[in-house]
Amino acid sequence: MNDVAELKLFGLAHARAQNVTQAAYQEICDRIDSDDGDRPGSWTGEWTRAAARLEAEGRLLEACAHYNLARFPAVDGPARERAQKKCVEACAAWAADHAVTRLDIPVLGDTVPCWASGLSAAERRPLLLVMGGIISIKEQWMTLLAQASRLGMAVLVAELPGVGENPLPYSADSWRMLSRLLDAVSDRADVEHTYGLTLSFSGHAALRCAAHDRRIKGVVTIAAPVATFFTDPDWRRGLPRITVDTLARLTRTTPDDITGDMSSWALTDTELAAVGIPVHYLATREDAIIPGDDVHLLRNAVPGTRVLEYRDEHAGPGNALETRLWIFLSLLRMRRVGGPRTALLAAAAGLLALRRRLTGALAGARRPRPTA
Incomplete structure (x- = not known):
């Protein structure tokens, strides 16, 4: 069982x-x-019942989110397996009315299910x-898939x-899967101009792929490991149990x-020297x-790196709106898309960043000063 406090x-x-919302989450x-x-x-039971009501x-999209949280962090038994199945089914029902299609792509001797939109020969x-x-x-990206036309891009979510549902084992060579996915849709998308919105450990895979596959022209990532995470066992021994257990499950190894x-x-x-593309990183x-x-390390080794840093926990849950704007703005800037929409996003992101800095400064001013 997972530690409830960590969940x-x-x-x-x-x-x-x-x-x-945080209120709904807390309830x-x-x-x-x-x-x-x-x-x-139980964790899975309460989230599943809330999802079923929605x-x-x-x-349906709200139900998807709640079923997704019910199977969080990973399928480890029948209850979470049922929640994941219900999540996929609810998303499929929603996708049928929103020009979002499911693709089952042959990859490395197995089949990797994906969601896609905007593909066209x-x-x-x-x-x-x-x-x-x-x-x-992948089901947590359904709203983004529906916005493909506004982005002017085809979107493939894996x-x-x-x-x-990805049956492959996670390994240091998982970057190869990304190249196979590009191959599979090359007749319906301009994969020579591919951009990765690849968060956390998939950001690590995308950076390694970019060093070998020149079709990747930019990577937007949040909290991606680069090298120290893997070379420092003392750091990994201090990881939350939920992280260690999940990594062991995906890699088909043990916590040790x-x-x-x-x-x-x-x-x-x-x-890292071979990456040679813009990398926008949220830390x-x-x-x-x-x-x-x-x-x-990434900032020093890859000249195209731009870092946005929050005073927050992993993935920045306290800055969700600013993060969404930052993602869209990063993609537009990487593609050199200008115009009123980019200017509007930049202004909105700037205001949120200013509010964050002012809030942080005020909080710092209110902290009691240490005494001798």
């Missing part, structure tokens, strides 16, 4: 990313006292490849190997393997998962 702490960022969490199957009071009311648009981290399933030698996963100096100062040294 509540780390689930918040994923709830906020799916437009679940459900207040009913949770265990991680025991799907009984009343689904019965026809609020007649009008091959630049491709946005979207992937979350070790606990983010999962990191081992996550959700995750806290042991993972140095072969680290991006090398040669690989947080209070990240308990990704060491700050990785951010500094």
